[in-house]
Amino acid sequence: MYEGPIQDLIDQLAKLPGLGPKGAQRIAFHLLAGENVEIDRLMAALGHVRDDVTFCSECGNVAADKLCRICGDARRDVTKICVVEEPKDIYAIERTKEFDGRYHVLGGALDPLSGIGPDQLRIRELLRRLGEMPDGQEVSEIIVATDPNTEGEATATYLLRMLKDFPGLSVTRLASGLPMGGDLEFADELTLGRALSGRRVLV
Amino acid sequence: MYEGPIQDLIDQLAKLPGLGPKGAQRIAFHLLAGENVEIDRLMAALGHVRDDVTFCSECGNVAADKLCRICGDARRDVTKICVVEEPKDIYAIERTKEFDGRYHVLGGALDPLSGIGPDQLRIRELLRRLGEMPDGQEVSEIIVATDPNTEGEATATYLLRMLKDFPGLSVTRLASGLPMGGDLEFADELTLGRALSGRRVLV
Numbered sequence: 219m220y221e222g223p224i225q226d227l228i229d230q231l232a233k234l235p236g237l238g239p240k241g242a243q244r245i246a247f248h249l250l251a252g253e254n255v256e257i258d259r260l261m262a263a264l265g266h267v268r269d270d271v272t273f274c275s276e277c278g279n280v281a282a283d284k285l286c287r288i289c290g291d292a293r294r295d296v297t298k299i300c301v302v303e304e305p306k307d308i309y310a311i312e313r314t315k316e317f318d319g320r321y322h323v324l325g326g327a328l329d330p331l332s333g334i335g336p337d338q339l340r341i342r343e344l345l346r347r348l349g350e351m352p353d354g355q356e357v358s359e360i361i362v363a364t365d366p367n368t369e370g371e372a373t374a375t376y377l378l379r380m381l382k383d384f385p386g387l388s389v390t391r392l393a394s395g396l397p398m399g400g401d402l403e404f405a406d407e408l409t410l411g412r413a414l415s416g417r418r419v420l421v
Numbered sequence: 422m423y424e425g426p427i428q429d430l431i432d433q434l435a436k437l438p439g440l441g442p443k444g445a446q447r448i449a450f451h452l453l454a455g456e457n458v459e460i461d462r463l464m465a466a467l468g469h470v471r472d473d474v475t476f477c478s479e480c481g482n483v484a485a486d487k488l489c490r491i492c493g494d495a496r497r498d499v500t501k502i503c504v505v506e507e508p509k510d511i512y513a514i515e516r517t518k519e520f521d522g523r524y525h526v527l528g529g530a531l532d533p534l535s536g537i538g539p540d541q542l543r544i545r546e547l548l549r550r551l552g553e554m555p556d557g558q559e560v561s562e563i564i565v566a567t568d569p570n571t572e573g574e575a576t577a578t579y580l581l582r583m584l585k586d587f588p589g590l591s592v593t594r595l596a597s598g599l600p601m602g603g604d605l606e607f608a609d610e611l612t613l614g615r616a617l618s619g620r621r622v623l624v
Contacts (some may be wrong), residue, residue: 220483220512221474221483221484221485221489221490222473222485223466223469223470223473223474223485224470224474224483226466226469226470227466227467227469227470229466230459230462230463230466231463231466233459234448234451234452235447235448235451236440236444236447236448237439237440237444237448241439241440243509243512244438244439244509245437245438245439245440246470247507247508247509248437248438249437249467249470250470250474250483250508251507254471256433256436257467257468257470257471258471259433260433260434260467261464261467261468261471263426263429263430263432263433263434264430264452264460264463264464264467265460265464266426266429266430267426267427267429267430267449267452267453267460268457268460268461268464270425270426271424271426271427271453280423280424280427280453281424282424282425282426286424287424304450304454305450305453306446306447306450309423309446
């Protein structure tokens with residue numbers, strides 16, 4: 219047992235994802251050795267996030283303003299919406315620099331066992347967004363970029379059912395297959411099966 | 422790039438030991454999803470450590486009071502002092518439940534290349550402690566528990582030279598050898614060599 223305040227900090231840190239008691243202890247003693255400068259900086263950054271970060275009223279992404287940086291950017295293509303589970307997925311896709319449309323954050327994936335049904339996700343907001351496009355603007359493609367696991371696949375299937383009757387709207391799903399830089403012999407059967415069934419014609 | 426405050430928090434978190442940009446990002450988004458309760462708790466714990474934790478005037482351990490929990494405990498054996506590099510080493514030794522004496526924190530190990538000489542460590546304080554024992558009390562053993570690496574070994578050698586002329590004082594060093602639960606064939610030569618030269622007589 220550490221002195222009270224140190225143990226409290228270790229307990230709080232150990233609750234964070236990716237940190238166990240050992241990692242939390244290491245960070246606590248690092249902060250203790252830092253003569254409070256680092257603690258002050260960390261507290262300021264935490265306070266700033268707590269007080270200044272909200273969620274984009276359009277797409278549900280984290281935002282420092284009413285609209286997130288992407289929804290507020292007039293150069294982004296409004297005809298394409300990429301649907302993701304969490305804000306962090308947006309940043310993963312942004313890093314690819316392959317997508318210049320908008321996003322929509324569901325806030326999770328369908329998982330009935332954990333009590334997450336369609337009403338717990340931001341699906342209604344997505345349908346409203348499709349129905350309320352300003353005059354002359356139209357969404358032509360919804361890219362379903364939920365995770366390639368059971369919950370993400372179920373969510374994709376549900377979304378497809380909701381969206382398939384919108385006129386002129388194409389619904390696509392991220393490709394599954396072998397990860398780039400990977401090794402065919404180490405791919406699991408499910409992934410290799412997807413890579414086979416989704417094979418592309420080269421010539 | 423994330424929205425300003427989030428990027429700031431990720432940058433601050435990524436500076437902590439054991440956390441890279443990915444881990445920092447994961448924690449930042451975890452905190453964002455927590456509706457501020459967890460951020461508040463974490464900030465309170467950080468503030469508490471910043472404001473209420475000092476260093477023990479006797480041994481240099483972290484303390485919530487003038488004396489740390491161990492120096493303030495009259496049941497601990499005052500005749501044995503275990504010398505460690507950092508406060509966290511104290512907790513590692515406490516977990517063994519094998520030592521009931523006091524500690525002395527050096528605040529590091531000799532490392533001339535990084536500008537850490539004897540004056541940067543709390544060696545003078547250790548000598549003063551030995552010289553200023555209350556009447557009738559005497560330190561009979563100093564256990565040097567610095568790390569078993571170059572800096573720790575150099576520090577142990579230096580301490581031995583400083584302490585060897587104290588009358589009636591025995592200076593000991595933690596044993597080096599094979600880690601328990603380990604496998605002999607995977608031990609490095611240095612460790613195995615130490616295990617051999619430090620072998621114990623069984624019968």
